[in-house]
Amino acid sequence: MKRHHLLFLLLFCPILVQAQDIKELSPQQAFMETWSHPKILPDRITLNVTENMAREASVTWRTSADVKEGFMEIAEALSDPMFIQRSVQVEARTQTLDARDVKAAGTRANYHSATVNNLKPNTTYAYRVGDGTLWSEWFQFTTASENETDPFSFLYVGDAQNYILELWSRLIRESFRKAPEARFFIHAGDLVNHAHREQEWHEWFTAGGFIHSMIPAMPTPGNHEYRARTEGNVEDPPILSIQWRAQFNLPPNGPSGLKETAYFFDYQNTRFVSLNSNRSLGSQARWLDKVLKDHGKEWVVITYHHPMYSAASDRDNDQLRKAWKPIFDKYGVDLVLQGHDHSYARGHTEPINVPEGVNMMDKAGTMYVVSISGGKMYEIGGNWEELGAIKDRTGEKTQLFQVITIEDKKLIYESYTPLGELYDAFELHKTEGGPNKLVERSSELIPERIFSGNN
Template sequence: MPLKPLFPALQLTAILVLSLVDTCFGQADTHPDRPVFHKRWTLPTDQPDRVILTFAGDPATQQSVTWRTDTTVRQAIAEIAVADASPNFYRTAQRLNAKTEKLDAAAVKGAEVAANYHSVTFTGLQPGLLYAYRVGDGVHWSEWFQFRTASREAKPFSFLYVGDAQNYILELWSRLIRAGFSKAPDARFIIHAGDLVSEAHSERQWHEWFTAGGWIHGMLPSVPVPGNHEYRAATAADEANKESRLSVQWRHQFTLPLNGPADLQETAYTFDYQGVRIVALNSNRQQEVQAAWLDSVLTKNPNKWTVVSFHHPVFSTAGERDNPRIRELWKPIFDKHGVDLVLQGHDHTYARGHSGPTSQNVVAGMNTRDSRTGTVYVVSVSGGKMYDFKPDAWDKYDAKLVRKAENTQLFQVIQVDGNTLRYQAFTTTGELYDAFDLVKGAKKGQNRFVERVGSAVAERH
C-alpha cells in the first residue's frame, strides 16, 4: 500500500505555495536556489562603486557620471581626457569636483544604509569624440572608462532597449545585459523600460543590478524609466496609509535631465540624439500632467525620428492587465505627432504590433511585407520572471499583434541610419527573434514598414 506522508500539513503548505507561484508567475518557479549574500557585500566603502553614465544635458557636449562611496568620502572628484591609444593620455586630464549628496536610508526597510553619492556632469565636450574618465577622491580611484559624445549631425548610430530586469537579477539578468553589449558594442545608450528591481528600496537588489551590468554601466549611458516596482512604502506610516514612494536610491544614483514636469523630475524627461527625440515617461504618476507636457515636447520636435519609453503598456499582454487611462491620454498624442516607436515593459512577455485600422491598411500595389504603418508598439522582458500571454491577445484592442513570445529573455538593438530605423530583437543566447525596418519618405506621414521576421527563429510559447 502507498506510504502516507509523514507531515500532511507541511505537504499541504507546499502545495499552496506552488499554487501561489503559479498564480503570480503564470508557471511554476523552477529556478535554482538563490545565492545567499552576506550583507557586507552591498555596503559602500571608500572605493568608488556603482559607477554609471547617464544624460543630463546635450549628449553632444555633456556627459554625466554618478558613483557611490561610504560617508567618509566627503569630497570626490572626476578626471577626464580625450582618449588616445597611448597610455599617457591621462597627463592631459582635467579634474573636476563632484557634487556630493548623502543618502541616509538607515530607517528604510530594505535599504538600511547610509552612503554618499557623487556626480559630475562633464560640459564643454567636443561632439563625436572619444573620452576617457575615472572617478574617486584623489587616493581611491575607479578604473578608466571610455564614452563617445553624440555627433551634431544625424549620423548613423544604434542603441539597446530592455524590459524588466526585476527578478533573479544577478543570476539571470547578468547574462542578458552582457549578451546585449556583446551584440552591439558600439551602441550609444540603453533604455531600461522600468522595474529594474523588484523591491524599490532594496539595497541588495540595486547592488545586484549594478553588479550584473558591471563596467557596462560605466561605458554605456543608461536611460531608465521607473516601473511600478520602483515605488514602495518607505516608512511604517506609508504602509499604514497605503502610500508608495519612489525608490530612495533613484535620484541619488541616476543623474537625469530636469526638463520634465515639476513633480516628476528625473522620472519623466527628454533628450535628442543624432536626429532622434527620446521621451521618457513615468506611467505610475500624473498621466494627465504628462500628456500636456508630452504634447508640447512633440509639437516642438525638429527631429526626424521619435521614440517614447515608459513601463505600463498601451496594449497589455498578460493576465487581466489593462491600462485604459494611459491608452486614452497618451495614444492620441502619439497618433497626432506620428511617434515612430513606443518601448514598454511590465507584462513579462514579448509583443510587437501596431494600432488602429489605418495602420493595418495595405497601400495599393504593395504586399503585406512592405506596407504603411503608424506607431509600432513593443513590450519586452529581460529578467528571469515570466508570465503567460493573455488568451485573447490584443483581440479586444484596436490593434494588430504581429509577433509574440513567452518564457524568453530578450534584448533589442535599434539602429537609426538616415531615413531608416532598423529594429532587431535577440534572445539571450543570440538568436534573432524579431526584426523590421521603418522607412521614412520625403514627406511627413506614415512610415513604410518592411517586415523582416522571416529570418528569425520560430515563435516561442
C-alpha cells in the same frame, strides 16, 4: 534526480525544460547583506543620458559616508597611455543618503555626481572617478555626432526585476557583446523588485558591471520602483525608490513633481522621451504635447513601463491609453518601448491622416513593443485587435534584449535571446509625406516561443 536522468532531459526534452516555471528551475538565492555596503573605493559608477549628448557627460557613483568629496577626471582618449596627462578634473556634487531608518535599505552612503560640458562631438573620452587619492579604473564613452544623419545604435530591455544577479547578468552582458558600440541603454522600468531594497540595487549594478560605466543609462521607473518607505505598511503611501535620484542624474526638464522620471533628450535625428506611467498621466500628456510640438527631428522614440497594449491577460491599462495615445497619434510617434508584462509582444497601429491613394499594405502607425529581460515570466495574452492594434510577433518564457539602429531615414529593430538568436526583427522606413513603411524580416527569425496555448 540522478545525473544520467538529468542529461536525458536536457538532450531530448528541451521544450519541457524551457517551459517550466523559473521558480522550479532556480530558487532565488540569498546573498550576504554586507555585499551591498558602500566602501571608500567608488562603486556603482554610472553614465547617464544628458540633454546634450554631443557636448555633455554626466556620471554618478557611490562611496561610504567617510569619503566627503569626489572628483571626475576626463580626457580625450588616445592610443598613447599618456593621455592621462591631458586630463582635467571636475569636482562632483556630493550628497549623503542616510537610509538606515528604511529596513530594506539600511545603509548610509555618499553619492557623487559630476557633469562635464564643452566636449567634442563624435569623440571618444576616457574618465575615472575618485576622491583625489583613491581612483576607479579608466572608462571610455563616445559622444553623439552633430551630423544628424550619422547612424547610431542603442539598447533596450524590459524588466530586470527578479533573479537579477543570477539571470539578468547573462542577458545584459550578451547585449553588450552583440552591440558594444551602442550609445545608450533604455531600461523600461522595474529595474528591481523592491524599490528601496539596497541588496537588489547592488545586484543590478553588479550584473551590469562596467557596462553601466561605459554606456549611458536611460531608466524609466516601473511600479516596483514605487513602494512604501516601510515595506508591508499599507497605510504608508508608495514613494519613488529613495536611491533613484541619488544614483541617477537625468535631464531635469520634466513636468513639475516628476523630474528625472519624465524627461527628454535629443540624440542626432531622434527625440527620446521617458514617461512615468505610475503618476499624473494627464499632466504628462500636456507636457508631452509641448515636447513633441515642432521638435524638428526625424524620429520619435518613447519609453515608459505599463504597456499601451498589454502582452499578458487581465492587465489592460485603459486610463493610460486614453491619456497618451491621442498625443502619440497626433504627432506620429514612431516607436514605443515598454515593460511590465513579463512576456514579449510587438505590433502596430494603423496610420492616421493618410494621404488619399496611399497603399496601406506595408504601412504602420506607431510600433509598440513589450519585452522582458529578467527571470520572472508570464504567459502571453492580451487581445490587441479589440483595441484597434495589430499584434505582429509574440513570445513567452524567453529573456530578450533589443538592439535598435537608426540610419537617417531607416530604423532597424532586432530582438535577441541570451544565446544571440534573432527572435524578432523589422525595419521602419520614412516616406515622403506618408506613413512609415514596415519591412518585416520574418524569414530570419527562430520560431515563436509559445508554451501556454494562448495567443
